[in-house]
Amino acid sequence: xxxxxxxxxxxxxxxxxxxxxxxxxxxxxxxxxxxxxxxxxxxxxxxxxxxxxxxxxxxxxxxxxxxxxxxxxxxxxxxxxxxxxxxxxxxxxxxxxxxxxxxxxxxxxxxxx
Amino acid sequence: xxxxxxxxxxxxxxxxxxxxxxxxxxxxxxxxxxxxxxxxxxxxxxxxxxxxxxxxxxxxxxxxxxxxxxxxxxxxxxxxxxxxxxxxxxxxxxxxxxxxxxxxxxxxxxxxxxxxxxxxxxxxxxxxxxxxxxxxxxxxxxxxxxxxxxxxxxxxxxxxxxxxxxxxxxxxxxxxxxxxxxxxxxxxxxxxxxxxxxxxxxxxxxxxxxxxxxxxxxxxxxxxxxxxxxxxxxxxx
Numbered sequence: 195x196x197x198x199x200x201x202x203x204x205x206x207x208x209x210x211x212x213x214x215x216x217x218x219x220x221x222x223x224x225x226x227x228x229x230x231x232x233x234x235x236x237x238x239x240x241x242x243x244x245x246x247x248x249x250x251x252x253x254x255x256x257x258x259x260x261x262x263x264x265x266x267x268x269x270x271x272x273x274x275x276x277x278x279x280x281x282x283x284x285x286x287x288x289x290x291x292x293x294x295x296x297x298x299x300x301x302x303x304x305x306x307x
Numbered sequence: 308x309x310x311x312x313x314x315x316x317x318x319x320x321x322x323x324x325x326x327x328x329x330x331x332x333x334x335x336x337x338x339x340x341x342x343x344x345x346x347x348x349x350x351x352x353x354x355x356x357x358x359x360x361x362x363x364x365x366x367x368x369x370x371x372x373x374x375x376x377x378x379x380x381x382x383x384x385x386x387x388x389x390x391x392x393x394x395x396x397x398x399x400x401x402x403x404x405x406x407x408x409x410x411x412x413x414x415x416x417x418x419x420x421x422x423x424x425x426x427x428x429x430x431x432x433x434x435x436x437x438x439x440x441x442x443x444x445x446x447x448x449x450x451x452x453x454x455x456x457x458x459x460x461x462x463x464x465x466x467x468x469x470x471x472x473x474x475x476x477x478x479x480x481x482x483x484x485x486x487x488x489x490x491x492x493x494x495x496x497x498x499x500x501x502x503x504x505x506x507x508x509x510x511x512x513x514x515x516x517x518x519x520x521x522x523x524x525x526x527x528x529x530x531x532x533x534x535x536x537x538x539x540x541x542x543x544x
Contacts, residue, residue: 196411196443204328211324221319225328232446232472279503288507291475299324305317
């Protein structure tokens with residue numbers, strides 16, 4: 195249930211941005227969660243909705259964009275099909291994770307004076 | 308203020324951030340990593356399920372390596388300092404990190420743990436025994452040099468597929484409790500194949516703390532990463 199810790203870290207970062215921008219309130223929060231990031235997007239939403247009450251995010255719905263996993267050949271032979279060993283079928287090199295590891299605060303919608 | 312007519316109403320503005328949510332943890336982890344590098348300490352983040360044999364592995368590692376290297380352990384646990392007492396009894400300096408309800412260690416807990424583990428700067432290896440859990444610890448960088456996952460043969464063949472993030476981040480998997488294989492319907496080659504589906508460079512050592520099987524390979528691997536120019540994690544035969 196590290197999703198609760200992650201949501202706390204998210205609030206801390208949002209508070210920083212709100213302070214920097216002299217915002218009055220937060221109206222929307224958009225995050226990216228990679229499907230191989232080790233984070234359950236559903237639990238993350240639940241944790242956010244549980245904890246946002248009485249925070250600066252109380253009126254800010256959360257948009258979660260789930261990012262699919264994508265492994266690629268480091269030599270440019272393209273993506274590796276899902277469900278296969280993580281070596282490039284063309285050159286045999288170990289693959290590199292190109293997407294799917296994101297735990298990212300992407301954008302806020304802020305009410306500013 | 309509304310710039311269209313100057314009425315004084317507030318405005319809604321989109322603010323791109325594009326920052327990792329764990330950026331603060333990663334800053335502290337980078338700080339820890341710098342400390343370890345400056346003092347020549349190899350930090351090993353040892354992860355695995357509860358009961359996978361992490362503490363027994365450390366006890367066996369002490370027997371095999373303590374005469375050649377200085378070892379220390381930070382032991383993460385939800386409650387009790389049982390594991391810290393076990394590794395101390397094996398001759399390793401150890402400090403517990405009792406997390407309460409937290410299911411993982413983070414970089415700040417490790418940083419605070421270092422403050423209590425006096426003498427850590429003189430170590431060759433600092434093992435960070437993470438909380439027993441195959442999910443949450445994988446998400447948090449602690450400042451370690453390598454991630455090692457203890458997977459016991461009793462956990463079955465499909466754990467790498469069920470917990471891909473943990474195994475993807477592993478530099479080495481220690482397949483522990485090898486002495487139990489004869490009484491289990493578990494096949495090491497199936498585990499190796501499953502690891503190849505989640506680890507781009509799968510490295511696995513079949514080990515047993517009780518009988519000593521695989522301990523030479525494990526110690527060899529540890530010694531290989533403790534070189535002044537460790538450009539990459541060594542391969543395993």
